[in-house]
Amino acid sequence: MHQPGGHENSFALVHGNLEIRPEEIQALVDGRxxxxxxxEFQVLLVLARREDHVLRRGDIYSQVWGGQMKHRDRSVDVFVRKVRTxxxxxxxxxxxxxxxxxxxxxxxxxxxxxxxSNIAIGNVSDR
Amino acid sequence: MHQPGGHENSFALVHGNLEIRPEEIQALVDGRxxxxxxxEFQVLLVLARREDHVLRRGDIYSQVWGGQMKHRDRSVDVFVRKVRTxxxxxxxxxxxxxxxxxxxxxxxxxxxxxxxSNIAIGNVSDR
DNA sequence: CGTTATGGATAACAAATGGTGAACGCCCTG
DNA sequence: CAGGGCGTTCACCATTTGTTATCCATAACG
Structure with a gap:
């Protein structure tokens, strides 16, 4: 995680059935x-820290990878998918x-x- | 949004039950x-920034799309309608x-x- | 009223965006 | 040095959004 000279905020976050432990780099769902x-964990953490706030790809990128996201870089998308899965x-x-x-x-x-109750399988995108 | 070299004014605007968050590109009504x-958001933002001021189409256009609005361009109208809906x-x-x-x-x-209390359904235009 | 200007409503089409699956390269370990 | 885990990148495709044209309703005006 990129926070030049900064310490990791280390208290566990709990959202719904999901617990996130920064120090351990562990995410648990109902204990599993x-x-x-x-x-993957970093991406999830960055997002979870700002619950209910929309983060731009560029922001997520710079917080996780550091530096400026290159145009058309899909890293964030790919990792979001992995986390979701x-x-x-x-x-x-x-x-x-x-x-x-x-x-x-x-x-x-x-x-x-x-x-x-979506019968459909696919994803739905918010706005 | 077109502001060559300019930063997005990023503080939330609140008007009535409507909250506008430029950073997140989010508009909320009573939290929804x-x-x-x-x-659509950009059009709303441009208008909301000048609450109670009448903006000409050309002004709205140049602030959102940049450049000069072409004669008979209906873009602004179309988006105003979408936002209203x-x-x-x-x-x-x-x-x-x-x-x-x-x-x-x-x-x-x-x-x-x-x-x-308009019984009529249609729109009413101000002057 | 009849005509014209202006804006509302739809729809068709084009472009942008993100979801997905997979290939690659690296590094570590057995 | 083969195998596996992980991060990175690419390419393809479905969906969403933006653009433009057209038709319709209404306001303005003589």
């Missing part, structure tokens, strides 16, 4: 490990990272059925 | 997301963007019933 890699594996039906088209992503732990 | 797209969806009865015939638009958060 999500199994995120370091990068692993979270979905442990917490089926829940949604945590919401897409804001043309802007970025927003963290909000959303229980199943909230947001409508 | 309006769901505007980036362009989405706002109406979340805040029934309220009016935010008022038409000034032959001139342009004016932002003013107006609660229901203010402005008369």
């Amino acid at each position: 490990r999500v199994g995120l890699t370091v990068r 692993k979270l979905a594996h442990v917490a089926p039906g829940w949604a945590y990272i919401h897409t804001h088209f043309g802007v970025g992503y927003r963290f909000a732990a959303t229980p199943p059925s909230a947001g409508g | 997301r309006v769901g505007l797209t980036v362009r 989405k706002l109406a969806h979340v805040a029934p009865g309220w009016a935010y963007i008022h038409t000034h015939f032959g001139v342009g638009y004016r932002f003013a958060a107006t609660p229901p019933s203010a402005g008369g």
Whole structure:
């Protein structure tokens, strides 16, 4: 994580059934490990720290990778997907990272059925 | 948004039940997301920044799209309508963007019933 | 009233954006 | 040195958004 000269805020975050432990680089859902890699964890952490706020890709990027995000860099997207996949594996039906088209992503732990009983499988993007 | 070399004024605006967060490109009505797209949001923002002032189409256009608005370009109108629709969806009865015939638009958060109990459905244009 | 100007409403089409799956290269470990 | 885990990058495709044209309603005006 890129915070030049800064310490990691180390208190655990709890959102819904998800617990995030910065010092341990661990994310737990109802006590079960999500199994995120370091990068994946960082992306989730950055988002979760600003619950319910829309973060631009560039902001997420600079906080995790440091520096300026190159034009058309898809790193953030790819990692968001990886995180989503692993979270979905442990917490089926829940949604945590919401897409804001043309802007970025927003963290909000959303229980199943909230947001409508979608018969469709695909993702829905917020705005 | 076109502000060559300029920074986005980033403090939230609040008008009536409407909150506008430039940084997040988010508009909220009583906490509920309006769901505007980036362009739609920009149009609303430009208007809201000059609450109660009538802005000419050309001004709105140049601030959002940049450059000079071409003769008979209806972009502004189309987006005003889109914004109105989405706002109406979340805040029934309220009016935010008022038409000034032959001139342009004016932002003013107006609660229901203010402005008369119109039985008619259509729009009313100010002057 | 009849005509013209102006804005509202839709829809068709084009472009931008993000989801996905997979290939690669690196590094570590057995 | 083979295998596995991880981060990075690419390419393809579905969806969402932006742009433009057209038709319709209404205001302005003689």
